[in-house]
Amino acid sequence: MKSYDVIVIGAGPAGYVAAIRAAQLGLTTACIEGYRNKDGEPALGGTCLNVGCIPSKALLDSSDQYHRLLHTLPTHGITAGNVSLDVKAMIARKDQIVRDMTGGIKQLFQANKVDWLQGHGKLLDGKVVEFTPHKGKPEKLQAGSVVIATGSQPIEIDAAPLDGERIVDSSGALEFTSVPKRLGVIGAGVIGLEMGSVWSRLGAEVVLLEAQTTFLAAADNRIAREAQRQFEKQGLEIRLGARVTGTKVTSRGVTVSYEDDKGQQTLTVDKLIVAVGRRPNTENLFAADSNLLLDERGFIHVDDQCQTNIPGVYAIGDVVRGPMLAHKGSEEGIMVAEIIAGKAGHVNYDTIPWVIYTDPEIAWVGRTEQALKAAAVPIKSGTFNFAANGRARAMESAVGMAKVIAHAETDRVLGVHIIGPMASELIAEVVLAMEFGASSEDIARTIHAHPTLSEAVREAALSVHKQAIHKAN
Ligand code: FAD
Ligand code: NAD
Numbered sequence: 001m002k003s004y005d006v007i008v009i010g011a012g013p014a015g016y017v018a019a020i021r022a023a024q025l026g027l028t029t030a031c032i033e034g035y036r037n038k039d040g041e042p043a044l045g046g047t048c049l050n051v052g053c054i055p056s057k058a059l060l061d062s063s064d065q066y067h068r069l070l071h072t073l074p075t076h077g078i079t080a081g082n083v084s085l086d087v088k089a090m091i092a093r094k095d096q097i098v099r100d101m102t103g104g105i106k107q108l109f110q111a112n113k114v115d116w117l118q119g120h121g122k123l124l125d126g127k128v129v130e131f132t133p134h135k136g137k138p139e140k141l142q143a144g145s146v147v148i149a150t151g152s153q154p155i156e157i158d159a160a161p162l163d164g165e166r167i168v169d170s171s172g173a174l175e176f177t178s179v180p181k182r183l184g185v186i187g188a189g190v191i192g193l194e195m196g197s198v199w200s201r202l203g204a205e206v207v208l209l210e211a212q213t214t215f216l217a218a219a220d221n222r223i224a225r226e227a228q229r230q231f232e233k234q235g236l237e238i239r240l241g242a243r244v245t246g247t248k249v250t251s252r253g254v255t256v257s258y259e260d261d262k263g264q265q266t267l268t269v270d271k272l273i274v275a276v277g278r279r280p281n282t283e284n285l286f287a288a289d290s291n292l293l294l295d296e297r298g299f300i301h302v303d304d305q306c307q308t309n310i311p312g313v314y315a316i317g318d319v320v321r322g323p324m325l326a327h328k329g330s331e332e333g334i335m336v337a338e339i340i341a342g343k344a345g346h347v348n349y350d351t352i353p354w355v356i357y358t359d360p361e362i363a364w365v366g367r368t369e370q371a372l373k374a375a376a377v378p379i380k381s382g383t384f385n386f387a388a389n390g391r392a393r394a395m396e397s398a399v400g401m402a403k404v405i406a407h408a409e410t411d412r413v414l415g416v417h418i419i420g421p422m423a424s425e426l427i428a429e430v431v432l433a434m435e436f437g438a439s440s441e442d443i444a445r446t447i448h449a450h451p452t453l454s455e456a457v458r459e460a461a462l463s464v465h466k467q468a469i470h471k472a473n
Contacts (some may be wrong), residue, residue: 050098
């Protein structure tokens, strides 16, 4: 039986990073990946590179350029005539970026001598992995350690069965070849907001149906309120407390039935995106006698170091507890590779940044004010609006705010929440600050270049102690 020090199952951002780090550390490594892209070609990179983070950000950027050209550039004194939109070209650009990025992982595997085994992986007893190639017979491989990184897939709901035409999931929402006149989205979560923004900027009338009565419940309340205000101003219609009960597809569209506090309602749209969360990929992944334990929600059960109940078998990324974020999975991949190599791997789960790539962007790290208050932690907080930030004004992007929350007694930063321009980039500074256990005073006393958006973060930190310069405290 062929053997490897490490066999990784799944080559998304969790698995491919684990495989590269293991190989860097001198371990013989194979990575089994069964994905085929829409051209039928085997591809590395998982959900993130093929149908997730990267293609969605490509379309968010394209749609942002188009929207700015029409709606923001005139304010700068620039007008363009005969503006046209070629959705097929936009999708083709997105596809090329995906091809380049997934091809890049293939090259990294070659450079690091990671064997890419194209097909299906299944865990058997005794750290034996059964590999079934796309074409060919199953083969048994012996692993010193196994890393399961099989990711997740969209949750489907009976009330809105996908037909790939009128009713699609997030992957289908990346493939529209024209702008739907009316677009419905079930779920006003991260995917609903990002994909809703893409098609809204390109001209669709977008309605989001959200079951919860609170908008963006995971975000800080103040930021969520501001986000809802901004999105509604842009024309995204967000209907909260909407429980979808059924859908009817006709040649002219989809009629969605739902209930809210006013009773039974209907909504007719041309396309409907179902974005109600994702579930872990565990089907046909392990033999019954492998004794791998799942938790009550169907995720693979792991401890803080991603060790499963079987010694030497680890699980990382979306298939285990924690936020379904690419960078969280990648960090777990590095941790387990280092642990397998006998080093001290570690993930700080308290400093995982979250980003929603809407306009304005939303980003946060650490805990929200409502969570800290519920836990009776004494806090002080400070905010600063981008309206008073020179760079944001110059960019014509002066919306939103930065908010810093610190412990009332120690001043240690417990959470930073930003809604505004380039929040995705601004959050990195405070992630680093929290990683070093910074106080709000540390951020406030750090020199920030002028004029930059980052000054808003500094002013929010100053504002914790009512010392902000560019606002009345
Ligand atoms: P995946 O990326 O799902 O990869 C798992 C891989 O394992 C897949 O390629 C699958 O084919 C393979 N596999 C599964 N079972 C087997 C098997 N038995 N044998 C062989 N191979 C197998 N996150 C962010 O952090 N930022 C974003 O901007 C972002 N945007 C997103 C946008 C969209 C539209 C979506 C859907 C997701 C987005 N995410 C984003 C989430 C992110 O994509 C996931 O958190 C991330 O991909 C999880 O990585 P993973 O490696 O755990 O799993
Ligand atoms: P999500 O959990 O962010 O949002 C799903 C929303 O659907 C929730 O608000 C939920 O209340 C609602 N919902 C659930 N069932 C419903 C129903 N029957 N009717 C109406 N609403 C319903 O999940 P998502 O948007 O599908 O994204 C999946 C995962 O992918 C997320 O965990 C997210 O972390 C990840 N992701 C991350 C990014 C990013 O980091 N920028 C982008 C996209 C996706």
